[in-house]
Amino acid sequence: MSEPIRVLVTGAAGQIGYSLLYSLANGDVFGKDQAIILHLLDITPALGALGGVKFELEDCSLPLLRDVVCTDQETVAFKDIDVAVLVGAMPRREGMERKDLLAANVRIFKSQGAALDQYAKKTVKVLVVGNPANTNCLICSKNAPSIPSENFSCLTRLDHNRAKAQVALKVGVTTDKVRQVTIWGNHSSTQFPDVRHAKVTLNNGETKQAYDAIQDENWIKNSFIPVVQKRGAAIIAARKLSSAMSAAKAICDHLRDWWFGTPNDDWVSMGVVSDGSYGIEKGLVYSFPIKCQNRTWSIVQGLEINDWARDLMTKTAQELIQERDDAFDATK
Numbered sequence: 001m002s003e004p005i006r007v008l009v010t011g012a013a014g015q016i017g018y019s020l021l022y023s024l025a026n027g028d029v030f031g032k033d034q035a036i037i038l039h040l041l042d043i044t045p046a047l048g049a050l051g052g053v054k055f056e057l058e059d060c061s062l063p064l065l066r067d068v069v070c071t072d073q074e075t076v077a078f079k080d081i082d083v084a085v086l087v088g089a090m091p092r093r094e095g096m097e098r099k100d101l102l103a104a105n106v107r108i109f110k111s112q113g114a115a116l117d118q119y120a121k122k123t124v125k126v127l128v129v130g131n132p133a134n135t136n137c138l139i140c141s142k143n144a145p146s147i148p149s150e151n152f153s154c155l156t157r158l159d160h161n162r163a164k165a166q167v168a169l170k171v172g173v174t175t176d177k178v179r180q181v182t183i184w185g186n187h188s189s190t191q192f193p194d195v196r197h198a199k200v201t202l203n204n205g206e207t208k209q210a211y212d213a214i215q216d217e218n219w220i221k222n223s224f225i226p227v228v229q230k231r232g233a234a235i236i237a238a239r240k241l242s243s244a245m246s247a248a249k250a251i252c253d254h255l256r257d258w259w260f261g262t263p264n265d266d267w268v269s270m271g272v273v274s275d276g277s278y279g280i281e282k283g284l285v286y287s288f289p290i291k292c293q294n295r296t297w298s299i300v301q302g303l304e305i306n307d308w309a310r311d312l313m314t315k316t317a318q319e320l321i322q323e324r325d326d327a328f329d330a331t332k
């Protein structure tokens, strides 16, 4: 059994926190021989509820869980952490776009970036979930100059999982038979869910390009893409609350693959700081096809981009440029 790792979850008294913490503490993400100390941060009025979450974690009787630190102080929460899952932020309500949360949420990520810089291990891996996730991640990274920008990522795995599930439903296979799906760009309704390079293994064992398995380009363009782009809004309309169970599952998938690596024949989608790949402006936090190995990620190179795809990739990049500029103004 290795030394315990310290994993911070912010907004831990909220609905994603409630769906997430059991899986982290149970070894589903960092492995069944990795002990864990949870640092749970929330705002002062939520500390009572957070105490109840701590009781429940104790009552789960999990041998890997060595301690649970509940706090409203960044100095305590960010101290010596190995992993930060930054969830705590206002969620959107019906009729809002995620970028409408920018003014309310971006200051949180400026402050938490500075706290990471000051108190966390320099090797800390950071996953930003709070919306607008890409731009919050950018602001967080900018405010933590002593931590490599490669250590920052934002969650687009939920969109990736949604895309796989829609294709699986359409073709009539299980989701594990769909691979090499990509979410490009922003975790917003401008994202580009791309199945041009995806493959599907049919129930007879034959593997086909997703386009050939689906055989319905109209469905891809006019149903699949908008459904994935607007799935978050559809959940809010139905539940009057934003996604939590599926978001927590996607957080676990994202962290586990970053930690243990992606399968040889597949990739995942992660929002990461662009190095200029695929002509995307350097420095934007943009979702790319990603492979992970030895706890580092790399962007899958060489995928063919036609004019149609280029237009969609540019549109979502333009929205991120606007969000970045608005965020810089809001945090001046």
Ligand SMILES: NC(=O)C1=CN([C@@H]2O[C@H](COP(=O)(O)OP(=O)(O)OC[C@H]3O[C@@H](n4cnc5c(N)ncnc54)[C@H](O)[C@@H]3O)[C@@H](O)[C@H]2O)C=CC1
Residues within 6 Å of the ligand: 010, 011, 012, 013, 014, 015, 016, 017, 041, 042, 043, 046, 087, 088, 089, 090, 091, 092, 108, 128, 129, 130, 131, 133, 155, 156, 158, 159, 187, 242, 243, 244, 247
């Ligand atoms: N990137 C993604 O795929 C997804 C992102 N989200 C986003 O995740 C965020 C959290 O969603 P929920 O858990 O549903 O919201 P929630 O409202 O249930 O919980 C948020 C928690 O954060 C806390 N909080 C607020 N300000 C904080 C601060 N400065 N420091 C620490 N904690 C703070 C609140 O007190 C609350 O307990 C939202 O911004 C939501 O839009 C949600 C689903 C998917």
Ligand SMILES: O=C([O-])CC(=O)C(=O)O
Residues within 6 Å of the ligand: 091, 092, 098, 131, 158, 231, 232, 233, 235, 236, 242, 243
């Ligand atoms: O849509 C929202 O506001 C919550 C979210 O990010 C998602 O479900 O993808």
